[in-house]
Amino acid sequence: MSKKETTGQAMTRSLVAHGIDTVFGIPGAHMYDFNDALYGARDKVRFIHTRHEQGAGYMAYGYAKSTGRIGAYTVVPGPGVLNSGAALCTAYGANAPVLCITGNIMSHLIGQGRGQLHELPDQLATMRGLTKTAERINHPSEAGPVMAEVVNKMLSGRQGPGAVEAPWDVFGQSGPEVDLPVGSKAPHPAVNSDQIAAAAALISVASNPMIMVGGGAADAGAEIAALAELLQSPVTSHRSGKGIVADDHPNYLNFVAAYEYWKKTDVLIGIGSRLELQFMRWKWLPKDLKIIRIDIDPTEMVRLKPGVGIVADAKAGTQALIDALAGAPRDDRTREFADLNRDARSRFSEVQPQLAYLDAIREALPRDGFFVEEVSQMGFTARFAFPVYAPRQYVTCGYQDNLGFGFNTALGVKVANPDKAVVSVSGDGGFMFGVQELATTVQHRINVVAIVFNNSAYGNVLRDQKQAYHGRYLGSDLTNPDFVALAESFGIRAFQVTSPVELKETIEKALSLDEPVLIEVPIEKGSEASPWPFIHPAPHAE
Structure with missing residues (x-):
């Protein structure tokens, strides 16, 4: 006779299979069968209960943002989801893989408007408006596939938050224990050699290129530093890109200093960045500026159209650009960058x-x-x-x-x-x-x-x-x-x-x-x- 498990237990087993070792949250009636499954897996998953749902969501955000791994939390449906909504929209804006696990009212009452405990008119639609992906588990057999699908979408391309809900009655339903699928990142888009060649052609005739990095470049720091050294260009960042190239690297420019260099910049190379600093805060473009972007999200090339758009992982795209540019060395300009940083610090x-x-x-x-x-x-x-x-x-x-x-x-x-x-x-x-x-x-x-x-x-x-x-x-x-x-x-x-x-x-x-x-x-x-x-x-x- 095959072993049985509840939907909540299958979801918990899926969390473990996906390397999730901590869940923040507050237990509640709709979630009891899931909460009990977490108790059963307490040797594998640490549960940290908070004093407000927003706290649970933000703690999951801090976990995700500081590691690049999934930060998970669980709250009751309705007011619990809404109380944590600020953390979800933060995770969406900052591209952090935060997973919200919640419940819903009894499955046969969803959409009926009967006034059930914690009922929302359309909770799934609400969560889809705050996340990259949100899905419902309607039956124990869906637990593994839905969890894997949501994880896959959260981690692939531009990362972001996801949500999974199950109706109150479904969490405790039993089904046969089966092998669970494990979601993973989709393969990165292949680097387009024609785009790399076009970018290299622009850079090769540039006198004063500048590299702008954002949070999407978090794993490409070594390559970006190497590109900056090759081009003898400065690297700058706003907030999400801080530390990708260390502040004490000779090619790093504090963004106050970078604004002075901006006057003469002729090619802007954005890597994993929305270019918010240049286009929304500085609001001034040097004459005849050329823009190159490396970003894994193809929609970025529509939101702010560059001269050359390279849809690629930041690490792979930057390395391809280095390979295409390797050649005659440029004069060392790090003393100039140091002077700009010193002057900026004096001013601020x-x-x-x-x-x-x-x-x-x-x-x-x-x-x-x-x-x-x-x-x-x-x-x-x-x-x-x-x-x-x-x-x-x-x-x-x-x-x-x-x-x-x-x-x-x-x-x-x-x-x-x-x-x-x-x-x-x-x-x-x-x-x-x-x-x-x-x-x-x-x-x-x-x-x-x-x-x-x-x-x-x-x-x-x-x-x-x-x-x-x-x-x-x-x-x-x-x-x-x-x-x-x-x-x-x-x-x-x-x-x-x-x-x-x-x-x-x-x-x-x-x-x-x-x-x-x-x-x-x-x-x-x-x-x-x-x-x-x-x-x-x-x-x-x-």
């Missing part, structure tokens, strides 16, 4: 007190540590003022800029990288979005160092209302708890510091403790210099 040194505090964090954080930004004055400034030395070590929210993502995301980063230092930098406004997850850090011993810069305001809104709306403040002033006492009430070691020197010393102490730590840094309300002139610079005069 006025962004205080943020820069002094970010320098203190960088000095205290090991070279291979992770820095998780937040939508805050420190986070915005860090995008150009915080050096990063390897891919995935600067964790950002991409274009969604979701306020409140940072602390929760950092917990997922630490779970995925337990032996690395993880520092989360939040403002008081964003931190309070996920403050309840302090309980999760204690219960599961997730040893993140959380730094809260407390200016008693939504700082960006406050500045904009002051400057553009003549001080007509609405909803930008905040009343906060005593953050040190609050953390201590959760059983977390907490400190308050008032200077960069103190912050550096306290981070070093916190990392040596190897336990969850909160550090509050009071900042005078409205005192921060604006980082935006360096992110959205004024156009160059012709």
